Amino acid sequence: MTSSAVPFAALTLVLGGFLLPGLRGGARAAAVLALPLLALYFIWALPEGAGAAVQFLDYELHPVRADRLGRLFATIFAIMAFGGGLFALNQKSAVELTAAFVYAGSAIGAALAGDLVTLFIFWEIMAIGSTLVIWSAGTDLAYRASLRYLMIHLGGGVLLMAGIAGQVALTGSIAFDRMDLSLWPQWLILAGFLVNAGGPPLSAWIPDAYPEASFSGTVFLSAFTTKTAVYVLLRGFAGSEILIVLGLIMVFYGIVYAILENDMRRILAYSIVNQVGFMVTGAGIGTELAVNGAAAHAFTHIIYKALLLMSAGSVLYVTGKRKCTDLGGLFQSMPLTTVCGIIGALSISAFPLTSGFVSKSMVSQAAADQHLMLVWLLLAAASAGVFLHAGIKFPWFVFFQKDSGMRPKDPPLNMRLAMVLFSVLCIGIGVFPGPLYALLPHPVDFVPYTGEHVISQLQLLLFSGLAFFVMLDKYLQRTLTITLDFDWFYRRLGRCAAILAANGVFAAWDAFLRRLRGVGGGAWTTLYRHHGPHGWLARTWPTGSMVLWVAVLLVSYLVFYYY
């Protein structure tokens, strides 16, 4: 039984997604909910270790390898596809759910990939699937954002491909195992991974692209690309110290930009970079506890970030508004969305009794165990900053603050159910961390709920809340602004340079033609008569005459051949 599950673990969602456009009503809803559960079943039916090998060119591919780390990520990806699918049941776009399932399925495929070539293939399918999720929002802004997004990810894919090719050329192996950065291609592979993680300096693609997707599309997008990157970093580069530095930069980048941001979903997008920063730092520390912590944090993060984006998506769905300056006071008419949003906000802030607490504290503890005092202090400051920019700021400006006068109702039943489900998971994992700890890659010898942990975390968070409300009126009022980021180089500077260069080329061409006229005289006039815009030789000919001339050529060829 078990070995027959091998091909289906990844393919259930990738192929199943294509069934959805053909289904209607109840059948479609049933398929949306059943496919992720089926994928989950296959993930757990896989035998431990590398599956059957497939011969490809000179290499032996292992399309599926199930171990604890890969299975953990595949599991949360399948759960996410289920929750996201439930939330998106009333999404009218036929493309979005198909794209989202292909995207989710390829993320599962990447998490179970047993070699670099298989990983790369799923990596690229993910890029295409996620681009289509953004694109299916159907707005002009979304279309342009999706192209910028695709450009970044194809660029990252080129880095990864070059790295894999170099790795294979130098070592002769396509195995995907721990790399120690002693070979130059491994740096390219690391760079390719970091592009998808939202690492510096290319973090801007996350807040640029994700918030342009539909109310349900952003929920899917938040989960897979960055967390697959965390997975490959944990498998390939755990213990590489450079990741500690990069992770900490991401953590504070996310906080600073989120504090300045006005669009509720862009706030949450910046906080993805912030949270992935914690995981990348954990990967950099690289001890068993740190790897466990980063993996557990990826697991809990997917749930509470999806929950936060579901509550933001619900607000967008019923009000059509996304800027903090337009929102406020919604708690009065959207009680369920408010409560679920707050549960997500408390979880991301790692409040005791929520999922974030039992995962993030492992990363901090790992830093302390390695006596990395500066890293530990920065992580503690960042934990306070998370409460500031996501934990309070998001619910405060969306559901409370001033009264916007809007009194929309909570969203439709399927969206409410999805939020309740993920809220229950956030609290459930926070109260009973045992089952999650049992899934982690290394044995867990960590007790989250000690008096010390709880009191120190409560002090940190509540005084961070005090700072928010003390400084709210003077320093935190929302303005109709964006904050320039690295994407300025390709959205503004690059564009200006391209326009200038194009103008330069045109000017030079004109000057060249003028000189030609001066020199050539009569020859120019003749040339212009035949090849100019109305010239006989420059005319566009119909395909028919093309076919005729080809026939003439063939006939003359035959004639010459025989005589």
Add this chain to the structure above:
Amino acid sequence: MAEKPWLTRPENVRLLWRGFIAVLAVTVLLQLAIPIHGHFGIDGTFGFFAWYGFVACAVMILGSKLVGVFLKRKDTYYDE
């Protein structure tokens, strides 16, 4: 105009502030009952996480303000 909801009436906001400050005091005072040992020394001192959390947030808010001075633009910046 219906009555304002409980949460937004001024007298209740004052009440909430008092409650919040009381909770803050309790979380710090609890440290007397359950000592925090810490790993580095400084984190075992009384009220460390309280003042560190507050100061860290203040620094991050002011730091963001400073970044904003240079990098903030109208949100129609890329639409032109």
